[in-house]
Amino acid sequence: MSVSPSITDDQAIELADMFRLLGDPSRLRVVLTCLGAPICVSDIATLTRLSPSLVSHHLRLLRAARILRAERLGKQVFYTLADHHVRCTITDMVAHVAEPAETIDTDAADVNVAA
Amino acid sequence: MSVSPSITDDQAIELADMFRLLGDPSRLRVVLTCLGAPICVSDIATLTRLSPSLVSHHLRLLRAARILRAERLGKQVFYTLADHHVRCTITDMVAHVAEPAETIDTDAADVNVAA
DNA sequence: TCGTCATATGAACAGATCTTCAACTATGAG
């Protein structure tokens, strides 16, 4: 039984799981760092000002959730968004919250539960 | 100093905060329940199969984060998404994760590191 | 007023989570 139109409870759990991973400031910063070109662990650590160990722990979770993908190149391991869909999803979410609301109107005036 | 192109650390924290709230399955289901018409607490509790008390606790957090908005009507209190921007944001995020990935390919096939 | 329904709130507990530290593996250079 779905709790809302057009989404199953299972999907809700999957959705919550992604949100939970992105819900930690440190981990989110790690993900944001990977939005551009593939980047190695020590660079992520430097940019985010987090310890390499902590970054690695976060990366493991993000990898397990298939949000990030790893690729070894010599001694270093480079991380990137797992695929195009994940990149779209995260980019859009970031844009939504970062922007002060732009294309708003379409149905701005509707159901208003009486006073 | 921003950790990624086009987003400040403050925005990242704000973003993480929203994700964190949406990252709990129960709380997410509460939010999803409010996507449609304004709905009262006991109905949310029924639909989500959560105790009224727990629902109320979650609603308080969601209200504080300005994700939901409350409106009293007699003995009942109805909840809705706080504003159109929040509705867009959440609707889009749900759509992104709910859909089985649409425009995927472009870079789907490539190296696989992990041994 | 009293009683009841609808919500809200506070305390308390169990379980999860972030972070650190130390130790470990893997790769490449000399």
Add this chain to the structure above:
DNA sequence: CTCATAGTTGAAGATCTGTTCATATGACGA
């Protein structure tokens, strides 16, 4: 082989968070 660099992993601890239970508040009807 030995060493240094890059990353990973596990244990441990402090903190946070979700949930429940009991109690309180607010609103309406009798």
